[in-house]
Amino acid sequence: MKKYQVVGIGNAMVDVLARAEDAFLAxxxxxKGIMQLIDMDRAVSLYASVGPAKEISGGSAANTIAGIAxxxxxxAYVGKVKDDQLGAIFAHDLRAQGADYETAMxxxxxxxxxxxxxxxxxxxxxxxxxxxxxxxxxxxxxxxxEAQMAEAEWIYLEGYRFDGPDSHAAFAKAISACKGAGxxxxxxxxxxxxxxxxxxxxxxxxxxxxxxxxxNRAEILSMYxxxxxxxxxxxxxxxxxxxxxxxxxxxxxxxxxxxxxxxPAVPTDIVDATGAGDLFxxxxxxxxxxxxxxxxxxxxxxxxxxxxxxxxxxxxxxDLSELFTRHGxx
Amino acid sequence: MKKYQVVGIGNAMVDVLARAEDAFLAxxxxxKGIMQLIDMDRAVSLYASVGPAKEISGGSAANTIAGIAxxxxxxAYVGKVKDDQLGAIFAHDLRAQGADYETAMxxxxxxxxxxxxxxxxxxxxxxxxxxxxxxxxxxxxxxxxEAQMAEAEWIYLEGYRFDGPDSHAAFAKAISACKGAGxxxxxxxxxxxxxxxxxxxxxxxxxxxxxxxxxNRAEILSMYxxxxxxxxxxxxxxxxxxxxxxxxxxxxxxxxxxxxxxxPAVPTDIVDATGAGDLFxxxxxxxxxxxxxxxxxxxxxxxxxxxxxxxxxxxxxxDLSELFTRHGxx
Numbered sequence: 160m161k162k163y164q165v166v167g168i169g170n171a172m173v174d175v176l177a178r179a180e181d182a183f184l185a186x187x188x189x190x191k192g193i194m195q196l197i198d199m200d201r202a203v204s205l206y207a208s209v210g211p212a213k214e215i216s217g218g219s220a221a222n223t224i225a226g227i228a229x230x231x232x233x234x235a236y237v238g239k240v241k242d243d244q245l246g247a248i249f250a251h252d253l254r255a256q257g258a259d260y261e262t263a264m265x266x267x268x269x270x271x272x273x274x275x276x277x278x279x280x281x282x283x284x285x286x287x288x289x290x291x292x293x294x295x296x297x298x299x300x301x302x303x304x305e306a307q308m309a310e311a312e313w314i315y316l317e318g319y320r321f322d323g324p325d326s327h328a329a330f331a332k333a334i335s336a337c338k339g340a341g342x343x344x345x346x347x348x349x350x351x352x353x354x355x356x357x358x359x360x361x362x363x364x365x366x367x368x369x370x371x372x373x374x375n376r377a378e379i380l381s382m383y384x385x386x387x388x389x390x391x392x393x394x395x396x397x398x399x400x401x402x403x404x405x406x407x408x409x410x411x412x413x414x415x416x417x418x419x420x421x422x423p424a425v426p427t428d429i430v431d432a433t434g435a436g437d438l439f440x441x442x443x444x445x446x447x448x449x450x451x452x453x454x455x456x457x458x459x460x461x462x463x464x465x466x467x468x469x470x471x472x473x474x475x476x477x478d479l480s481e482l483f484t485r486h487g488x489x
Numbered sequence: 490m491k492k493y494q495v496v497g498i499g500n501a502m503v504d505v506l507a508r509a510e511d512a513f514l515a516x517x518x519x520x521k522g523i524m525q526l527i528d529m530d531r532a533v534s535l536y537a538s539v540g541p542a543k544e545i546s547g548g549s550a551a552n553t554i555a556g557i558a559x560x561x562x563x564x565a566y567v568g569k570v571k572d573d574q575l576g577a578i579f580a581h582d583l584r585a586q587g588a589d590y591e592t593a594m595x596x597x598x599x600x601x602x603x604x605x606x607x608x609x610x611x612x613x614x615x616x617x618x619x620x621x622x623x624x625x626x627x628x629x630x631x632x633x634x635e636a637q638m639a640e641a642e643w644i645y646l647e648g649y650r651f652d653g654p655d656s657h658a659a660f661a662k663a664i665s666a667c668k669g670a671g672x673x674x675x676x677x678x679x680x681x682x683x684x685x686x687x688x689x690x691x692x693x694x695x696x697x698x699x700x701x702x703x704x705n706r707a708e709i710l711s712m713y714x715x716x717x718x719x720x721x722x723x724x725x726x727x728x729x730x731x732x733x734x735x736x737x738x739x740x741x742x743x744x745x746x747x748x749x750x751x752x753p754a755v756p757t758d759i760v761d762a763t764g765a766g767d768l769f770x771x772x773x774x775x776x777x778x779x780x781x782x783x784x785x786x787x788x789x790x791x792x793x794x795x796x797x798x799x800x801x802x803x804x805x806x807x808d809l810s811e812l813f814t815r816h817g818x819x
Contacts, residue, residue, distance in 0.1 A: 248542075
């Protein structure tokens with residue numbers, strides 16, 4: 160048995176969650192429902208203009224790994240923080256959830272700080288993310304421990320990390336070590352605008368290396384530059400072994416070996432959509448590495464996503480195992 | 490009209506909120522439902538042993554001032570943070586709520602950090618507080634702006650601050666400036682063990698300077714070293730112009746000019762008791778400085794307390810004005 164069911168690699172950051180009206184987003188030039196990269200100056204000025212906030216550890220792949228650890232899965236995370244207060248918060252929350260996390264912290268002398276994401280939650284529960292990457296931008300091949308990747312049944316790569324100059328090489332190193340030891344590779348497309356920025360790199364990686372792809376409707380439309388969801392689904396299904404494509408309240412489409420299943424979403428009141436896709440992936444991977452069939456994995460993903468959008472913050476609060484039991488999944 | 494309805498002085502800190510079982514408290518030697526002071530080493534080791542947490546600005550008097558500002562009251566706060574990430578969070582959340590906050594930050598070269606309170610919330614919603622004071626311990630007379638105190642209809646002093654060596658003098662300076670300009674003085678007793686540590690200083694201040702006292706059952710029993718609640722109430726009522734003594738789910742007793750009223754609590758499901766007393770005081774002071782009678786002030790306090798204990802964190806989330814309207818108070 161490998162030491163880890165899943166090792167995730169992504170942007171390590173703390174979420175700064177504040178409520179905002181739609182008019183504020185428009186005035187501040189914030190694209191609703193997407194992730195925008197901002198620099199430190201913009202982070203400071205935007206922060207000064209938003210209301211009281213809460214700080215809760217985030218980071219897309221880190222949320223996924225926290226979900227797997229919460230379910231008792233054997234997991235580890237790779238992503239860079241600085242040796243500062245926010246870095247300590249991030250590291251604590253991941254380890255306290257039961258995940259291994261050993262990435263070297265950037266030293267205090269570094270000018271950049273631990274990454275943070277100013278998440279503005281509108282009354283409809285949608286989240287609009289403004290990301291200051293800070294030191295997490297500089298994740299490099301040196302941060303990848305090949306022995307750890309070889310100990311992973313699956314690695315899980317965060318698409319956002321394509322924004323880092325050295326991270327393509329870091330991903331390549333992780334993939335090679337993992338696959339060389341018989342492991343498998345999953346990735347999330349993260350965001351349609353991230354795909355715009357790196358479409359070719361995503362396409363190459365998906366065709367050449369990826370065994371399981373997490374994506375959503377907007378992302379594959381962007382990826383395959385089409386307006387037709389079924390066309391995009393057919394195309395991605397032909398390129399990847401397993402695809403899990405979420406479609407908000409319409410649930411998830413799962414494709415594998417020419418087969419296609421639709422699993423409806425679990426209805427819930429949306430308080431804060433942050434982390435829905437991340438927790439979907441976490442529960443799906445936990446199910447898969449525990450021998451469940453793809454449809455059940457999809458159901459688990461939907462249950463976990465419905466839990467995380469029912470409260471502020473992108474980490475699970477209710478007992479997901481208990482929810483799986485209640486839904487007859489375990 | 491004075492610039493401020495209320496200026497609060499207290500321990501500036503960020504709450505680190507985590508859930509814990511009662512067995513964990515016992516094992517870790519944590520007194521349930523009270524505040525314990527801890528040093529940095531203990532803060533680090535305790536933090537390492539608790540589960541994933543959320544960071545939300547706290548500090549007793551700061552919560553009170555945040556409540557007043559939330560209600561649209563003219564308010565300011567005095568309390569010391571460091572120029573670090575937690576200090577920035579604290580300052581932002583208070584200003585974003587609409588309170589003035591101009592206390593000079595301790596420089597980055599200072600070894601001590603911004604204060605934090607590791608709040609462990611047990612399944613019954615009770616909170617047990619472990620406070621690393623950090624730089625907030627060193628609030629001194631230099632941090633008190635006499636012109637600001639003279640601009641306050643009321644100052645609000647946090648009893649916890651009696652734990653600081655220079656803060657007795659800081660309080661004296663604030664009281665003198667406020668009273669000299671015709672303002673009034675309120676104080677909260679904060680915690681029965683804090684009273685044990687500083688009973689004489691509390692007694693002297695209450696008799697000599699305090700116009701309005703916020704306290705709870707355990708605190709006045711400790712203050713007057715009696716087991717009989719009515720005896721303690723009679724004694725404190727004879728010493729202070731207005732007393733608001735909360736008694737958890739039994740509501741609040743208000744005493745003034747030989748009269749006594751009881752205002753029942755607003756029933757609610759307790760998620761996290763953190764901030765109940767702070768928000769009671771905030772709403773009470775807002776009511777008082779807006780010309781409401783004492784019973785109405787007590788009702789407002791109870792409504793605000795019930796709101797803040799219905800969620801994680803000690804700052805208001807629902808619209809308190811709307812709740813006051815719904816309860817027919819405004």
